[in-house]
Amino acid sequence: MSQATLPAPARTAARGAANRPYGVLVEFDSPIDLKVAAEAARDEGFTRWDTHSPFPIHGMERAMGIRMTILPVLVFACGATGMLTGLFLQWWANASDPIAYQFVFEYIPTWFQAFLGYGFLVSGKPYFSLPANIPIIFELTVLFSAIGAVFLMFGINGLPCWNRPIFQCERFRRVTDDRFFLCVEAADPKFDPQRTLRWAESLGGAAVEVLYDRDESDDQPPAIFARVGLFSALLALIPLLIIVMARSSKSESPRWHIIQDMDNQERYKAQQAMPLFADGRSMRPVVAGTVARGAEFLQEDEHFFRGLVDAQLATSFPPRDPTRDEPLIVDDAFLRRGQERFNIVCAQCHGRDGIGQGLVNQRGLELTGDRGGAWVQATNMHDAEPRGRAHGHLFNTITNGIRTMPAYGDRIPERDRWAIVAYVRALQRARNARESDFPPDVLRELEARRP
Amino acid sequence: MSVQAAIDLSSDRIRVDDVAPDLAGRAGLVGGGALGVAVVLGFLGGSEAFFRGYLLNFAYFLSLTLGAFFFVLIQHATRAGWSVVVRRLAEQVMAGFPLMAALSLPLVLAILLGWPNGIHAVYAWTDPELVAHDALLQYKRGYLNGGFFFVRVLIYFGVWIWLGNYLYQRSLRQDVTGDVRLTSEMQAISSPGLILFALTTSFAAFDFLMSLDPHWFSTMFGVYYFAGAAVGAFALLAVLMFTLQAYGRLERCVTTEHYHDVGKLVFAFVVFWAYIAYSQYMLIWYSNLPEETGWYLVRQQGPWLAVSLALLFGHFIVPFLGLISRIPKRRKQTLLIGALWVLALHWVDMFWLVLPRNIGHGAEARVAGLDVWELIQCAVCFIGVGGVFVWGLAGRMARAALIPERDPRLGESLGFENL
Numbered sequence: 001m002s003q004a005t006l007p008a009p010a011r012t013a014a015r016g017a018a019n020r021p022y023g024v025l026v027e028f029d030s031p032i033d034l035k036v037a038a039e040a041a042r043d044e045g046f047t048r049w050d051t052h053s054p055f056p057i058h059g060m061e062r063a064m065g066i067r068m069t070i071l072p073v074l075v076f077a078c079g080a081t082g083m084l085t086g087l088f089l090q091w092w093a094n095a096s097d098p099i100a101y102q103f104v105f106e107y108i109p110t111w112f113q114a115f116l117g118y119g120f121l122v123s124g125k126p127y128f129s130l131p132a133n134i135p136i137i138f139e140l141t142v143l144f145s146a147i148g149a150v151f152l153m154f155g156i157n158g159l160p161c162w163n164r165p166i167f168q169c170e171r172f173r174r175v176t177d178d179r180f181f182l183c184v185e186a187a188d189p190k191f192d193p194q195r196t197l198r199w200a201e202s203l204g205g206a207a208v209e210v211l212y213d214r215d216e217s218d219d220q221p222p223a224i225f226a227r228v229g230l231f232s233a234l235l236a237l238i239p240l241l242i243i244v245m246a247r248s249s250k251s252e253s254p255r256w257h258i259i260q261d262m263d264n265q266e267r268y269k270a271q272q273a274m275p276l277f278a279d280g281r282s283m284r285p286v287v288a289g290t291v292a293r294g295a296e297f298l299q300e301d302e303h304f305f306r307g308l309v310d311a312q313l314a315t316s317f318p319p320r321d322p323t324r325d326e327p328l329i330v331d332d333a334f335l336r337r338g339q340e341r342f343n344i345v346c347a348q349c350h351g352r353d354g355i356g357q358g359l360v361n362q363r364g365l366e367l368t369g370d371r372g373g374a375w376v377q378a379t380n381m382h383d384a385e386p387r388g389r390a391h392g393h394l395f396n397t398i399t400n401g402i403r404t405m406p407a408y409g410d411r412i413p414e415r416d417r418w419a420i421v422a423y424v425r426a427l428q429r430a431r432n433a434r435e436s437d438f439p440p441d442v443l444r445e446l447e448a449r450r451p
Numbered sequence: 452m453s454v455q456a457a458i459d460l461s462s463d464r465i466r467v468d469d470v471a472p473d474l475a476g477r478a479g480l481v482g483g484g485a486l487g488v489a490v491v492l493g494f495l496g497g498s499e500a501f502f503r504g505y506l507l508n509f510a511y512f513l514s515l516t517l518g519a520f521f522f523v524l525i526q527h528a529t530r531a532g533w534s535v536v537v538r539r540l541a542e543q544v545m546a547g548f549p550l551m552a553a554l555s556l557p558l559v560l561a562i563l564l565g566w567p568n569g570i571h572a573v574y575a576w577t578d579p580e581l582v583a584h585d586a587l588l589q590y591k592r593g594y595l596n597g598g599f600f601f602v603r604v605l606i607y608f609g610v611w612i613w614l615g616n617y618l619y620q621r622s623l624r625q626d627v628t629g630d631v632r633l634t635s636e637m638q639a640i641s642s643p644g645l646i647l648f649a650l651t652t653s654f655a656a657f658d659f660l661m662s663l664d665p666h667w668f669s670t671m672f673g674v675y676y677f678a679g680a681a682v683g684a685f686a687l688l689a690v691l692m693f694t695l696q697a698y699g700r701l702e703r704c705v706t707t708e709h710y711h712d713v714g715k716l717v718f719a720f721v722v723f724w725a726y727i728a729y730s731q732y733m734l735i736w737y738s739n740l741p742e743e744t745g746w747y748l749v750r751q752q753g754p755w756l757a758v759s760l761a762l763l764f765g766h767f768i769v770p771f772l773g774l775i776s777r778i779p780k781r782r783k784q785t786l787l788i789g790a791l792w793v794l795a796l797h798w799v800d801m802f803w804l805v806l807p808r809n810i811g812h813g814a815e816a817r818v819a820g821l822d823v824w825e826l827i828q829c830a831v832c833f834i835g836v837g838g839v840f841v842w843g844l845a846g847r848m849a850r851a852a853l854i855p856e857r858d859p860r861l862g863e864s865l866g867f868e869n870l
Contacts, residue, residue: 058868076775123737131736134729 082144307392314392338423482838496824498569504828518684714780
């Protein structure tokens, strides 16, 4: 019934070194025969052997004595990791920053603060809200499980493995069609060329064959493969070269606007004319009689908000600050605030000393005249005219601007405008100081330095 | 393809005609008695409590019947081989549709007649006085009215009884004739049957359960009810397999492999239920629209918060972790515990759908707490409806074999092995 082919080293007979047996292959006609043979091999105590069939055979694991794989446990661990990653990622990205700000920000090293997340408030939900986080957690759990399942399976099975000596066997090709095989490898400690062959023949398979290792220098792919491979590799460089070229050359034409992102919309911009309304304005004015909410915004205090007392420009500082609901006191802190604001906002044109030679002023003058500019020299604050102006006048100038000076009313809050006025007064006074203005000890020191 | 082991069926006991009639008689007696008690209690404690308790248990046992129906349909539609030895059990549960139709009568007739008064408290849209003052309910009156409700319920049960009967009668006939064409017929009807099943189950859930809060709507509510129904029915199947084996039936043809597969279905649909429940919750939570969030707000207050959390942990996290490994699914004792647990939590799920609600109007509106009469009715009606359910099921089991003896895929099922 079993016709064993003789253990003749078929095609590789001439190569001495490769002439070692790889294993014994037994062919069967039916899955049941294979299962019975697998049970026999299991009971024989072989360790390096396998069965091959065109389809999975239920119960083969038991017949072969294969232990349950550890893969499910590993995949569960991957899934749990994915779940915790999703949870931590979202907490870190959206909630770590607000929490850190609230509690421990000062203790976090500066370099590490950059790594904190950025708290986005979405739809008024809490920074860290589980219902919103679950989809990501779910996806990451599935992703980690799936990737873990595939690649751990590869690892456990020793994949990828492109070739095995058993593929050389002509007979073995029908394993994908209608034949069933059992192969005991020579590497098995119980393998003995004679005894194992006799045992294999006793299994009652359709055929028995001894496989031999082959000299693999025989198995080089045809030369055309290498040429095609080289050519493809060169072709693959082209996109890279295009990118290099694009990045190292200049072009006059505008960029391609591939991603529009609603950059060009059919809409009216703020100052455009619009035929729809009778007044032709696209920006709609506030409805007459509209009152902003809150006492601060009603701006009923003429002195504080407009620098007017009885419709005249005020010559004094306002006594109260309605935005803070407290008296406005011109003291050292107030002056320092004014100094800080002045140096930030005013000094560009007027200069830190108030003479009117700030960098912007210099540049403005440069561009005026032949070059078509229309810059007006910034005022020297120490001239008699600005020195003689009322406080309210300076306040009004800051608020509404004058000549080429823009209006700063919308950029500097009233309190800061008053602080700037106070600081300008201090500058003017300092520039025109008399001996009696100095404290005696400072005066003595100055006297000592006189050349 | 699998290797078919030759199993001698003649030595296996595949009938329960000795003990089932006795059980059926007793269950019917207990069930009928309990329903009588429930009616009497309805006069004492108010008909609203009766209707809520009754609806809860009607929805529960209807869902088990529907889930079994789904199981049979899906086995035929996929031409499954593994499930043949347990399919008859599901068929016998499924064949309970005529009985469920009869059990729906107290609700349907009360809605149709508008009597007794408690039905208005349960289904606000049946109260003409309330509808007259509610613009939304007037708008929905074309759909939510007693007459159309009755017609719809007729259609649902018509479809279910007809399809269930079609499948069950053919399966029984095959026991006698062994005709393979019957299998082809059952397979041919199952795919369109699944479409009908999906539509009718969805709308039945809308009508019986979602309309309890007639202002509220969720398009996936039907799927939610279906998910619970499938979990419950698969768990019931595991319980039936275990019980019959405990009585010495099906000892050889139902193997560890079949427990394992039924366990997998229970596990899978526990996850599916959680997926659907969460999807419904998340969409409403995120969009945060008052007309939708109210339904969940009620369930986050007072005793209902505890029930909601019990569902989250009991209906998902505990069975998820408990059934994820193959080991508890392949040991029938542990699977039985899991199945009974899931069946109990499915009941809690129905409880969670039916009982929480707002009462009163305007400034006096508040969330209804737990009511003693309602809890009593829930328990009594469980015994009542459950008794009638078991009466029908045991009766059908007594009259036929417990497996489709001459199904063409019986051999495949007997020799079935998981990897």
